[in-house]
Amino acid sequence: MELNYHPLGDGAIVVTAGESISDETTALVRAIAEAITRAEIHGVSDVIQAYVTVTVCYDAEGGMTYRTMEKRLREILSDVRPAGKGEGRTVEIPVCYGGEFGPDLAFVADHNGLTEEEVIRIHSGTTYDVKMIGFAPGFPFLGGMDERIAAPRRPSPRLEIPARTVGIAGAQTGVYPIGTPGGWQLIGRTPVELFLPDQEIPSLLRPGDQVRFRPITTEEYKKMEVDRHAHH
């Protein structure tokens, strides 16, 4: 598909690479975002990668116009090709499933006619793709969850889901980097921070990464949490 350009107000331009989620579109979106970032265009502040679009924020007050911006992007992206597979990193996220950290693990199991152990095995036996980061700082939209552990959202959202909780909503799984209200089914928690405000790149995960979850015991969780605090 040919790339599409349109304005998002007076300070952003949206590049659309496709109409639906596919591996090819994901790879193309990633290549577009990387090419724009690499070009270091003066006055561009943000390059926001999503499922099928890349939104580029620029400083119109500094004199950059939409027309100039679109022209620049067309030049930069004239020969862009989908990024190759396997160029991203694989990040392992340890998860303590069930118990106080995953109060809805039993529900997810029951809902799918599985045991809790089977849910854990399926959830941690899959490799996920980070499609995009959004919604909250460091929050990954993950693709690739096994439909056998899909579960509907809770009828009424919890007022506060603790940071680092792993959840399932419909056919999606994700990790809440910060405490937030939400209706996801909670199946576990990781001792690892996903939002890293004191790092140059403030997110553990980036679009294009692959993610695997590794089950850990409560003891391991507590030890890793103590180690994390020792680092701060």
Added chain:
Amino acid sequence: MLIIEKSGLQTSVQDLGRPGFQQYGVVAGGAMDPYSHRVANLLAGNSETCATIEAALAGPSIRFEMDSLIALAGGDLSPGIDGEPVPMWRPVAVKAGAVLTFGKPVSGCRVYIAVAGGIDVPEVMGSRSTYTKARIGGVEGRCLKKGDMLQAGKPSILAKHWAATALSKAGERQFCAADWSVSDELVPRYGNQAEIRMMKGPQHRWFDEESRSLFFSGTFTVSSESDRMGYRLKGDALRLSEPRELLSEGVVAGAVQVPSGGSPILLMADRQTTGGYPKIGQAASVDLPLVAQLQPGAQLRFKEVSVDEAQQLLIQRKKRLAELKLAVELKMKGV
């Protein structure tokens, strides 16, 4: 040193935000009304990027531990010191021990309190802006509370000199305001109604004909569910011409998203970085400060402008701010 004696509502430290991290889900945030924030800073002899204190509807009480130069811009929340009204949109020299208080909101919604030298809190990702949801920036990532102590940075030499001269003439009074202020055309008029310039959003054509015409002709009311993330608007429901799902994509402040219920949400400073609702419009950045000053119950209408026009307006405003900066320097030098 500034001591918060009363917190007020949603009082927080803000600057021009932390752009550059939206690809990691971190909102740009910053002052809801960046225009008033910038003007207040210039009047305090600061750069526009210094941190100020933003307060909404009910302002805080702040005690100044040392002689200071401050400036207030934005909504009129009845500022006073020692029972005497403090004029806005001009520099004000304040004596050590003075307490700045606020009363009832007269016009607008948010006031910006600039202190010469800027509010000095640690930078997080290049910004001092408070983002309470992620608990970063400002004071411990939260709104200010009673007992908080804030440091100001180093004032400009000009600001310091001007304040000292002004206070030498203050006599018994706790403060001395400049006998000049920013020119009338630089002071926005806040009311219960506003006309906001608006561009078509990327999904404008997804909406049915009636909704498209209603959007630019109807009146919308700011609901009480409005905060730093966004303003929920009430009015005639806006409908898509056929059911359609949008895949989540990047959004910016000023976007008007329409969830399936039909009531639009105008995204503001602390919006999320991505959203999955169709966007019927995108407010001109130059008018977002006016939106930030609307109280719940206020009415707004949208007037269509082109992207070109909206960008021209931004450049014009930048010129006016640059002129203001020069004018303040000349005035403070007594030229």
